[in-house]
Amino acid sequence: MINCAIAGLGRWGRALVEAAQNEPRLSVVRAVEPDMSGAASFCAAHGLSPATSLQAVLAEPEIDAVLLATPHSLHRSQVIAAAAAGKQVFCEKPLALKRRDAAEMFAACRNAGVLLAVGHNRRFWPSMQALRAMVAGGELGTILHVEGHNSNENSQGITQGWRLSPEESPGGGLTGAGLHVLDGFVSLLGPARQVYARLSEREAGPPPLDTATLAIEFVNGVSATLATVRATPFYWRVHVFGTKGSAEVLDEGTMVLRKSGEAPATTRYPVVNTLTAELSAFADAVERRQPFPVPEADVLATLAAFEAALQSMQSGYPVACHTAYQ
Known part of the structure; x- marks a missing residue:
């Protein structure tokens, strides 16, 4: 125990x-x-x-x-x-x-x-696990571009506390919801080379009304775009585009696969309790059964891209992810 x-x-x-x-x-x-x-x-x-x-x-x-x-x-x-x-x-x-x-x-x-x-509990979504396996297995061919979105209206109920602090939660919705997508990108593509980001603030709130958008270049040559809106109903999308097809994850259990000359094929995976899944993986790692499936290198690469995004929001220019982060 x-x-x-x-x-x-x-x-x-x-x-x-x-x-x-x-x-x-x-x-x-x-x-x-x-x-x-x-x-x-x-x-x-x-x-x-x-x-x-x-x-x-x-x-x-x-x-x-x-x-x-x-x-x-x-x-x-x-x-x-x-x-x-x-x-x-x-x-x-x-x-x-x-x-x-x-x-x-x-x-x-x-x-x-x-x-x-x-x-990073969304690493344990069955749909995202299937997407990582598909990309790693080469089913989509050479990966060219990835699009992602995570919006979450939970911020509408936050009127006080640390989550509204620009020091604790900079970058609008990027720190909370958007970081899930950024981690998803890193899990699929590895570290980023450069990030160009913009934070558009409509109202300071509370609750805040803002959008965050990122254009990302990865070390392996893949391009990506990411967006998050804090004050709209929950929406998730990670869409990978390759030379042999594209695969789009829409929630924890739904993936749409598109290939030339074929009708889009939707696969639905059994839903799991992802918090229990990640805590079970924690127990496995503590007991040395297997490593925790969110490697240190991925955590650091995600935060390197996150830092670059925040700097880009301030400067208005693309920011390189420091080579020491790779």
Whole structure:
């Protein structure tokens, strides 16, 4: 049994706790939350013992791992402290807002002999797994271009808190929803060479009304476009175009394959609980059954492209992803 503590009991932290209940190797027993008065009933219902601070939890020998669902700015100090205490770490995306901070976290965990797993749950969508296999297997031929979109109207319900902070969530919807697509691109294509990005802000809010658009060149020569709109209903699209056909993922279970001279073929995959799937993969990695399927190199490449996008939004010009990131 891997005894875990959860830090952060907001919407996503609570979802992680509930998902962990479906993985018998994980037992979430402790909770760290600044506003414990609002989380007391949740803790009682899920058998969580409240803690005064993460540092106090890290000193408890019976805790094997920590799950971090905290603001991005806290991740660096929390991950490094967990590594120093010998705890396995699962941290929600984005791991950091700067590539160098993420690299420091991975180094701290590696030197301490513990795992650092980053929660990109859409990697576990059956449709995206099938798309990666299709691209890797060459079924689409030479990949030429990829288009992606992720909009999420959850921001309409956010009127206060760290998610509205430009320091915590720069780049409009890119930091939250859009980063899922950017990670998806990296998982398919590898690191980016250059990013040209624009943030169009209609109203500061709250809730904010803005759009983020990116044009990306990858090291392997593939071009890509990405867009995200925070104030519109959920929409997902990753469309890969190759010389032998194209494949478009529309949600966690739907892919449309197009080939010359053939009618579009839609495949529907069984839906899974992706949070449970990623936590099961975390347990596998802790037990050394297999590596966590979001490699360090991919996390760093995604953050390198993310940083370049933010710089491009500020400057109005394309920004190269530093060669040290590749």
